[in-house]
Amino acid sequence: MAGVETGTITTDIPARMDRLPWARWHWLVVIGLGTVWILDGLEVTIVGSMSEALKPEDTGLGLSSSDIGLAGAMYVAGACIGALFFGQLTDRFGRKKLFLITLGVYTVATVLTAFSMNPTWYFACRFLTGMGIGGEYAAINSAIDELIPAKYRGRVDVAINGSFWVGAALGSLLTIPLLDPNVVDPSWGWRAAFGLGAILAVGILVVRRHVPESPRWLFIHEREDEAEDIVRDIEHTVEEETGKHLHGVDQTITIRQRKTISLPLIAKTVFTMYPRRTILCFSLFVGQAFLYNAFFFTYGDTLSTFLGVEQTGWYLAIFAASNFVGALVLSPLFDTVGRVRMIAGTYILSGVLLAVAGTMLGGLTAVTLTLFGAVIFFFASAGASAAYLTASEIFPMETRALCIAFFYAIGTAAGGITGPLLFGRLIDSASEDGDITGIAIGYFIGAALMIVGGIVEIFLGVKAEGQSLEDIAQPLTAEDQPADDQSAERSRA
Incomplete structure (x- = not known):
């Protein structure tokens, strides 16, 4: 650090x-922070897989298909509010404090869900669980981007967000024995499924305690000595692990330190300094939120209601595996081929394929619908993960967590709350006639929103691959900050 x-x-x-080579230390960050998406996938899939187990009055909670959709909407509503609430605190009090607190909220709420005695209790617990997960999205995405070198940021973010589907596959497979009345009492199986999520969360918490605070956050908030100590420790660890001597750097940035950043300044940043990026993130989040929440929250219900599937776990596991493989295989391309091409391509292709699936819905079986979904979401998974990457890297450092939270909340509220509610009603209505084509309208809406998101990316996308976060969007506290999107682009050229 230079003169103060x-x-x-x-x-x-x-x-x-940013100049650090990849080392085992970075895997600590990935495992300690990125595994939260496994928890989210576990939560969502358990609820989707056990939709039938929650319907009986005696062993479940007496929920209808509309209630299943409502529970999904409550979870997403909690995630939206939690993201906004904890996102603001993350930018104000630091990444580490909040990613420990939000994981604690999730753990407690999940345990309480396992003890649900009636639908009201269950809905309330789903809301609180969502709050914890929403807070995690804001705290974790900002911390990961600030700790991972620029060269690897795209692939790491996309792969980590795609790990949601590891949890989804795990949740699907767990529900097979847990919902088998010959193995576990039906009144206890679904409760045990929620309890397992809490056990996994405690394990993550143990690892997460060793992840440091973001040095970038520290030096802006008048804690530059602590930031310097952390970076020196990281450099020493990386040199030991790789056996490479780290070269010096000559690139610096001058920062006007502040203890807190006001909400009016954050709002001005989002809406006036970067209006095109605001439109971009909104489009990406609405498209992926509606697509996933509408389709996946009710996928198990669709299989059991229309296609006669009694045990949906195997189908959901195949679907989830395709999503994770897609994110993992395609993630390096976001750093090489580039953000704009990959995001636009995955959004538009998955949207077109989903529209085709909607037109063929009446002729699909449980197997062919699952295979169709596996192909569609192989591409959609990488694109949706890149939406979080986009929001976390194209806004100034001081606003990063709240910007992630804002777009997650707005996009998810538009797509993630209305999606499950719409699909729940479509399923209830279509089931009266036994006609699966009654839910096709949901597919068409999701397809249209994904295609629009891809087109917006073509015109407004930011070529952020390989660039430092400070070059993509200068901190608000930096000297000579750009006035708008155009000057920001010029400063990077």
């Missing part, structure tokens, strides 16, 4: 973090 003035510092910490 009163309230102003010139630091080389961002450049030092």
